Amino acid sequence: MMFRMTWVHPNDRRYQLILWRESPSALLVTYELATNTYGLRSSPYISIRTLLELAERERSSYPRAAAVLENDSYVDDCLTGASSLGEAQILKTELQSLMACGGYELRKWISNEPELLKDIPLEHLQGPYEFHDPDNPPTIPVLGIQYNPTADSFTYSFSFKPQKSLTKRTVLSLIARIYDPCGWISPVVFKAKAFIQRLWMSGLNWDGPLNQSLSDEWLLFVQDLENIKQLSIPRRILPADATSISLHGFFDASEAGYAAVVYLRTESYSGHCSVHLLISKSKIAPIRTRLTIPMLELKGAVLLTKLIHHVTICLQKVIVLDAIYSWTDSKIVLAWIKTPPHLLQTFEANRVSQITSSDFPSEWHHVPGSINPSDCASRGLSASSLLNHDLWWSPSWLTESPNHWPIGADNKQSY
Structure with a gap:
């Protein structure tokens, strides 16, 4: 109107x-x-x-x-x-x-x-109008996802009708309906992206039926995806009495692809600390040009730099960030970032230049791979595993005092 x-x-x-x-x-x-x-x-x-x-x-x-x-x-x-x-x-x-x-x-x-x-x-008013039924809370579509005003949280809703025949066309059509604008379920979407890549590598035509192996894998994925409906992601991420606010970004890569994720960490007057997932993004490793793991990790670093830039632009209108941290378990990438671009090969030099020329400087640190949350999105998780995956939703070690973070004097770099 x-x-x-x-x-x-x-x-x-x-x-x-x-x-x-x-x-x-x-x-x-x-x-x-x-x-x-x-x-x-x-x-x-x-x-x-x-x-x-x-x-x-x-x-x-x-x-x-x-x-x-x-x-x-x-x-x-x-x-x-x-x-x-x-x-x-x-x-x-x-x-x-x-x-x-x-x-x-x-x-x-x-x-x-x-x-x-x-x-x-x-x-x-936007229907439904009832707020008093906790057993059947109303959900309202907000920019592609579901909002539950009773719980003040976001949810997902996917409904895939049984298909008479599974083809590359029908599978791609169904995957396109998985709308995740902020990347909150990136680990699950990554598995869908990887499945698309396998469909292309299989040489199937658009309307040819999937073989038994691919068909079984897809049906298991769709069945497991129903678990996403149980997710409830709190809308509010910023306490009213916040005294310290910082961004924490992570990236990682595997043979299948690479990913980046950004969290908001806040401390309040009472000393309470909370960590909330803001945004993430994943990409599948290219087929034609095979890249080494360190090269994929460097592409993940560039992806993280872009995500941090986007988030900072959005947040700086309403809050003041005290610090921005970037974390990785790749010491090779940290060494590349520390090296002047003119001393690197073309591939590395171009991407290091993008990272170091960012408008929003970030402190780069090494983190053990076992506590790197972006590992979830670079390898993929089932929907059932993602529901209560604490490392993905809120890395517990980030809620501790900075004195207990895995930061060494030899791995701190600011760019």
């Missing part, structure tokens, strides 16, 4: 013309479309640009709401929050007032706090 609530300037409506008639015998009539039109390549930009202009014009009157439109919006969705109910009430009122200045009316409200929604008309 946001498109239809965005009016186009009268001088530009001549570019939005349609022909219409009530019946085949009636004369054709030319109409100008007065609002932003669905289907035009420019329409999404116009809508988003309109909201940003509205935020800029009304910033002095509604500073909190303007910040939400600029930083916490995705097309026509606003995903934001506050540290207390009082702050949330103020933010809600500001958002309603700011949007009203542009002729917009917010709909599909949802919150983990029912008190916040009491004065919102029922027809303006």
Whole structure:
């Protein structure tokens, strides 16, 4: 509805013309479309640009709401929050007032706090509306994943219907439905990626049936994937009384591929420390160009550098990071990063240059492979194993004092 609530300037409506008639015998009539039109390549930009202009014009009157439109919006969705109910009430009122200045009316409200929604008309809420049934909690799709407002957590939901015949086409179609934008289940998705690679290496055509071995492996994967529905990932990752906030990134590689993962570590006034998974990404090792494990690990280091850059850009608008750490169990990669690029071979030099020229310097440290969480995503895990895999969700050693971290004076590097 946001498109239809965005009016186009009268001088530009001549570019939005349609022909219409009530019946085949009636004369054709030319109409100008007065609002932003669905289907035009420019329409999404116009809508988003309109909201940003509205935020800029009304910033002095509604500073909190303007910040939400600029930083916490995705097309026509606003995903934001506050540290207390009082702050949330103020933010809600500001958002309603700011949007009203542009002729917009917010709909599909949802919150983990029912008190916040009491004065919102029922027809303006995002269904389902019931919050009081813990046995059957409502889940609402939010940018491709499921949000449970009762538990204030994210979940996944996959439903693969039985296929009459398994072919490369049907398998790829099903894998494409596994949507994991933040990489929280990267170890499971990695196994799916590796299976795709084996399908290509098998030489099957698009509609040829899978052999018995591949078919059995796929059916076991689909059956195990049902366990992902049991996952519940807390939405809140930042305590209100945080005194220290740092990013911790890890990367690793195997013969099958490489991966990187980033965590947020926070300490509070009470001394409590928490570690939360933020984002991860994995890639399958190329087939045509066989790379050594150290070379794949170096590609993992580049991937981690890009992830840290992305996360830092997103977080720096709302929090101040005290430090950024990058961890690896590869001493070869650490040695390459320490070496001036002009002394390295072309492959290593190009990637080391990308790492050391990052806009956000990171402290590089060695970590034993047994406590490197990115190992999970570079080798793959079954869904049932991932559910309670503490090393993946929150490495326990990171919650300890930095004095107990596996940091030696000889392996610290800052770039």
